[in-house]
Amino acid sequence: MILETSAAVSVSPAAMDAGPVNNVIFLADCYKVGHHRQYPPGTTTLYSYFESRGGRFPYTVFFGLQYILKRWLVGPVVTKEAIEEAKDILQNDNFNEEGWKYILEHHGGRLPVRIKAVPEGSVIPTRNVLVTVENTDPAVPWLTNYLETVLSQVWYPIAVATNSRIHKQVIHHYHTVTGTDTNSVPYSLHDCGYRGVSSVESAAIGGAANLINFKFSDTLAGFCLLKKYYHEVTRMDIAGVFSEHSTVTSWGREREADAHRHALQTFFGQFVGCVCDSYNLYECVENILGGELKDLVIQHAEKGGILVVRPDSGDPKEVVLKCLEILGKCFGTETNSKGFKTLPPFLKVCQADGINFKSLDIILGHLKDHGWAANNVSFGSGASLLQRLDRDTQKCAYKCSLAVIDGQDVEVFKEPITDTGKKSKRGRLTLQMEEGGYKTFEKGTGDPDKDLLVTVFENGELLKDYTFDEIRQRAEISPSDPDIMKFLAEDQGQRW
Known part of the structure; x- marks a missing residue:
């Protein structure tokens, strides 16, 4: 069937820029909609991290988080209209209408989370923490992992x-x-x-x-x-x-x-x-x-x-x-x-x-x-x-490593016997420079004064705004880089 119209359809530049999604509530996998009801009663904080668990290359060049933050998360992103749109489309009793309204009413629509990350352009060996995320308001611990989907998309620029x-x-x-x-x-x-x-x-x-x-x-x-x-x-x-x-x-x-x-x-x-x-x-x-x-x-x-x-x-x-x-x-x-x-x-x-x-x-x-x-x-x-890349190129993953439940810190981790490579880190994390290079400290054992993770986002505000020139400088070729010829000789990855 062909539909005919008598007038041209006009699309505003703003709508074109937004694309099919312009609602922070839709920046998540659908199964996360009901997760706020699954955490243990008394949970007030969730702390998660993002890393490359290995993958094809021996290091990662960290880049792209600033784009994601500016594009999607900075400012008052939760609005009454966004909540109503989500409620209308989801039509699900598990939709956390109360939680999103709380963010709107108590934070003016700004997301109460703190995000720390390595400076963009950093060249970091795999299996090290790159980003940490935690909620700053105990009323919305679920928000930390609700943001997993959109924040994990930093895998592509990386x-x-x-x-x-x-x-x-x-x-x-x-x-x-x-x-x-x-x-x-x-x-x-x-x-x-x-x-x-x-x-x-x-x-x-x-x-x-x-x-x-x-x-x-x-x-x-x-x-x-x-x-x-x-x-x-x-x-x-x-x-x-x-x-x-x-x-x-x-x-x-x-x-x-x-x-x-x-x-x-x-x-x-x-x-x-x-x-x-x-x-x-x-x-x-x-x-x-x-x-x-x-x-x-x-x-x-x-x-x-x-x-x-x-x-x-x-x-x-x-x-x-x-x-x-x-x-x-x-x-x-x-x-x-x-x-x-x-x-x-x-x-x-x-x-x-x-x-x-x-x-x-x-x-x-x-x-x-x-x-x-x-x-x-x-x-x-x-x-x-x-294009010939995917999230598993560097095995990028976002995992929860700490929860505060009834005032007590609880280490959160996974340790599947079927794939030890997916074992996750525990507790609060710091990334430090030690003899021999970068090292991630788990379980809160690191020195906060030596932590290389920088707070880049907090409560809806961008706190660190990198220029491309400084990113380029950090990523320059260095004598400390892995031997590229040895890597090529050992690489047995997918066919290119």
Whole structure:
């Protein structure tokens, strides 16, 4: 059946920004609606924590909590209208109408919880506490774990930021081994995952997380999130002017040279990337860019331009090597102080097909074995960077570790005999720096003065507001990082 309307439907910008959910009560799994009735009588406090229980990578880059807090939890988020909407949709006798009204009437709709977390951008070994949450009003202990669902979604920016940093470590390693500096590492991986993720919001969050480690990105939504939620006001580096297959093949096969000539002339003296595998990759690189258009490429370079040759099919390690060899034959090479070949600085090859942290190792290792420096190549990564991840990538979990019942502290934990990896922590937690690195202290045994967890949110107010610049600084590559080559050798995870 087709429904016809006589007038266009108008949706306000505010409604579009909110999406399908704009009610804090709906930021939870449905089964949590009745949990307030399941805790022991006399419970006045619930204290929970969030951690990476292990997972694929040996550490996590903590990022994204500030976005969640600002987007969903800061300010008077509980309203009369929100309660009425929830009551109407849930139509469930277990709905905690009284509890939500209490928050509205006694706290002006602001959530009476305290959230502590490691500073964003921190690189923390797995199995350490990252966030703690507890209610500040004894009348609403249930609120602590009601917020589990939305707060647990920090797993996604954590997973992307961590995955991205592993990519950066691989690239950094090969730049160190085959080159004289690592200055171009932050510009060596393009995020081209916008179309490969599940939503615009996913693109924004994942794109922002990747920008902690790299400064080139095609995911415009990531820049927008950083500007709105992380005070990023400087001009970000975008991936330059790249062609796509449609801008080349629309000229027709016989006019492929005209397509690349037009791109170079239109963006003369700029950063220009030409996709070259529309027909015959190697003929395009050698006969068109390195032959018919060679003088134009050099003139382009004399005006400060850079030409990036982009293959987009075939076996990456073989394709990249052959493109470098063709370009080296056409434009010449130099040998750096470590004995590796480099193209003229105005030429690069960008491989953006089939890229993940393992294929980076394969490609760059193959180039090293054939005498080429890593700084001749940049990369692009899409779904494997932003989408081929889930909550179990780093085994992220949010668990209750302490309850106050009838005035007594009660340690709360799980210890399943069927999976010891899911054993949870007990009591109040602190994260401290000890000899040998980070350590989580359980059962209140830590020193509060040494606790690295910072109160970032309390009673509806954001207490810590990080800038993206300081987050980037915290996440920088460090000599204390795990040996990336050892990690790659030992990694037996899912197929990428």
